[in-house]
């Protein structure tokens with residue numbers, strides 16, 4: 001089943017809602033002229049599908065500059081973000097969506113891997129899926145997928161990602177998807193553009209977008225099948241894109257609350 005891509009407005013790139021079982025974009029480009037508010041009638045409804053009740057994050061940093069170049073400090077910083085945020089208030093906030101036997105609690109970071117061979121300057125989502133499957137098959141550092149495992153794949157600066165005909169920094173700043181409904185992953189292109197930094201530092205932009213995808217993967221592991229706003233074709237983070245707060249010292253995105261009827 002496919003949905004139509006919404007038509008674009010000038011300088012505003014709407015989310016492309018992936019079909020159920022597909023991919024959900026996140027952290028759409030920041031537009032300083034657009035009011036930062038949830039769409040009218042925002043409401044998440046549970047579609048019966050998988051949630052990640054105790055998420056297990058494994059981070060992957062793909063590129064030579066993460067190993068011994070300009071970005072060599074970033075993996076530890078991002079890992080520190082996950083180590084803290086997975087044990088804190090953001091996870092407690094997700095408990096509002098406990099349902100169907102899923103009780104969202106703390107998560108853990110199960111490990112991290114720097115891949116020192118740089119990717120091509122343009123990589124497609126298919127390339128990333130193939131690489132992830134290759135790593136899972138051949139690199140013992142990678143934990144095998146299970147119902148709570150989420151691979152977060154960070155790309156170094158200068159690498160653009162294409163996905164469903166759209167590009168990073170031209171249409172999206174991150175997304176989460178799956179391979180065969182059982183390998184769950186999120187892709188974090190480097191925020192080389194203003195549209196993916198929104199006036200934030202690179203690190204704050206990355207933690208913001210990462211929190212967006214993290215909360216979406218927890219509440220809607222297979223996009224469109226968990227907690228989903230079918231009227232707006234959006235997940236929990238999309239409804240509150242580019243609205244932020246500080247949690248445990250890190251910049252994170254607000255997330256939609258049905259209970260509060262607001263971004264919180």
Ligand SMILES: [Zn+2]
Nearest residue numbers: 025026237238
């Ligand atoms: Zn999203």
